[in-house]
Amino acid sequence: MLGLADTLRARSGARHVVSRGELVVWVVAVLFASRLFRIETEPLTGLLDGLVTLLAQNSVFHYIGWYAVFSLLRESALADRAHPWEVACALGMCVVNVLQAKSTVWVSATAVGYYLWVMHPGNARVRAAATVLFALAVNGLWAPLFFRTFSYPILLADAVMVGGALSLLQDGTSWLGTNIIGTRSGHRVLIYGPCSSFHNISLGLLCWVSLTMLARPRWVKDDLPVASMVVMTVTLLNTGRLCLIALGPDAASYNYWHGGPGEELLAWAMTGCVLAISLWGALRASTAP
Amino acid sequence: MTPVTVVRAAFALLVLATAASRLSADPQREIDMRAVVSGMLAGQGFEPRLSPRGPGNALASVDIDIAQCAGTVKIMPLELTVAEESWLSEVLDPKATKRFVYLEGTWHDVDRIGMRFEWLRHRIAAMLGMGRYVTHPWALLLVGPPGCDVTEIVDWRMMWDRRALAQHRLTSG
Numbered sequence: 317m318l319g320l321a322d323t324l325r326a327r328s329g330a331r332h333v334v335s336r337g338e339l340v341v342w343v344v345a346v347l348f349a350s351r352l353f354r355i356e357t358e359p360l361t362g363l364l365d366g367l368v369t370l371l372a373q374n375s376v377f378h379y380i381g382w383y384a385v386f387s388l389l390r391e392s393a394l395a396d397r398a399h400p401w402e403v404a405c406a407l408g409m410c411v412v413n414v415l416q417a418k419s420t421v422w423v424s425a426t427a428v429g430y431y432l433w434v435m436h437p438g439n440a441r442v443r444a445a446a447t448v449l450f451a452l453a454v455n456g457l458w459a460p461l462f463f464r465t466f467s468y469p470i471l472l473a474d475a476v477m478v479g480g481a482l483s484l485l486q487d488g489t490s491w492l493g494t495n496i497i498g499t500r501s502g503h504r505v506l507i508y509g510p511c512s513s514f515h516n517i518s519l520g521l522l523c524w525v526s527l528t529m530l531a532r533p534r535w536v537k538d539d540l541p542v543a544s545m546v547v548m549t550v551t552l553l554n555t556g557r558l559c560l561i562a563l564g565p566d567a568a569s570y571n572y573w574h575g576g577p578g579e580e581l582l583a584w585a586m587t588g589c590v591l592a593i594s595l596w597g598a599l600r601a602s603t604a605p
Numbered sequence: 606m607t608p609v610t611v612v613r614a615a616f617a618l619l620v621l622a623t624a625a626s627r628l629s630a631d632p633q634r635e636i637d638m639r640a641v642v643s644g645m646l647a648g649q650g651f652e653p654r655l656s657p658r659g660p661g662n663a664l665a666s667v668d669i670d671i672a673q674c675a676g677t678v679k680i681m682p683l684e685l686t687v688a689e690e691s692w693l694s695e696v697l698d699p700k701a702t703k704r705f706v707y708l709e710g711t712w713h714d715v716d717r718i719g720m721r722f723e724w725l726r727h728r729i730a731a732m733l734g735m736g737r738y739v740t741h742p743w744a745l746l747l748v749g750p751p752g753c754d755v756t757e758i759v760d761w762r763m764m765w766d767r768r769a770l771a772q773h774r775l776t777s778g
Contacts (some may be wrong), residue, residue: 334612344615346623353627410619414626427733464742467686468717493691508688 336435337394339406339540341386343428344449346410350421351456376587377523384526388445388533394436406599423459425449444533451525459518460551467509468494474512477551478505479557485563496562505562505571513554516586520546524594531598542597548588638682638743641770642667645763646680664689664696666748671727674753681746687715693746700751706761707744720744738765 334342356373398406409424429449436442463470471494479491489496496505497594524546528539572578611647639655646653646669657678666679683689685707697703698736705712710723730736745764747755763769 334609345620349620349623353624414619414622450750494688495691506688506692509686596671
């Protein structure tokens with residue numbers, strides 16, 4: 317015999333509501349759409365050009381991250397039915413994301429990650445999806461916020477690395493604050509926020525988290541050295557780029573490494589290195605006995 | 606229609622609405638603080654001049670001649686990080702009057718924490734719908750002849766004031 321609560325639930329149709337897995341996939345789809353379709357710099361012109369512009373706005377590591385979240389949620393077999401309050405919260409979060417842009421998407425990603433982490437302690441794939449959502453939110457919002465707050469000491473650390481490397485290569489190089497003096501051509505190098513290795517570190521770690529969680533939804537102790545390798549590689553490449561800017565003899569050389577083909581070349585090298593290290597680390601540990 | 610179909614249709618519509626809302630939004634524009642300063646000063650009867658740009662636009666300024674200061678006042682937009690601090694101490698005349706201005710605050714020296722708190726205070730107000738200012742992370746460094754009270758030349762808060770910017774048809778991001 318059905319109880320009163322069961323009868324009410326059956327009559328209201330609540331038992332037919334979508335599964336938790338599907339619910340989260342819909343919310344993540346709204347968050348992904350919010351990021352993919354935002355227009356950052358210029359209005360879109362044609363269909364093809366517009367599509368290319370939209371796709372190029374995000375780093376390839378972001379696409380890997382979103383793919384990892386969708387893939388892990390699909391494999392997680394979250395078949396239990398969502399409660400009406402969960403459906404209501406999900407709808408509310410999606411509506412907020414339709415109306416608000418910018419950081420709302422990352423706050424929502426953090427909230428969804430937290431929900432998945434707390435509500436499904438026994439499901440490794442769900443927790444892996446939550447981890448990748450956290451990594452996306454860290455790269456998109458929390459790391460930039462941290463950088464804004466502590467940007468000057470972080471830039472000082474960048475200046476110490478660049479100044480130190482340059483002083484090994486040529487005499488007379490010194491640095492004061494973020495200002496590197498005594499370059500070969502007589503100009504000086506000033507390190508601004510966008511030049512910092514910090515941004516690439518958070519992006520590199522996003523790639524590492526995504527690929528590791530895709531390969532196996534659990535952490536092993538060998539993952540930490542791989543993360544350190546990612547951090548060191550991106551820091552070395554960025555420091556190398558700043559050194560090349562400082563070593564350049566003229567404005568043409570500066571422009572080549574700063575916003576020109578040289579910077580693009582190093583960005584591709586960084587992408588390749590981070591992908592290779594992350595894949596190696598993820599696959600090595602997952603095939604280990 | 607079953608409840609499942611209704612819920613799925615609602616979410617599908619929300620995905621489409623998100624895409625449409627992002628595609629129809631205005632692209633974010635880079636802040637050109639020098640253009641904002643020039644426009645605001647010109648609107649108040651000054652004759653601002655843009656100083657030559659250096660590489661990366663470092664230490665570029667908007668200059669105005671002020672009769673009561675008997676000389677030129679340089680207005681330099683700086684990010685709140687003030688990465689140029691050590692350079693500024695080298696290139697600026699130590700006798701010159703210097704003031705850092707950001708939103709409602711003014712400082713004699715670089716005060717990153719003070720400026721960041723000023724940003725936070727007004728950012729929170731903006732999030733609560735009570736914000737008067739556009740809280741982009743650009744402060745101004747005013748450099749004038751010795752003895753010149755550079756903070757009194759104009760109401761510098763107007764450089765971030767939402768209404769004033771709209772009135773002068775200026776955008777700051």
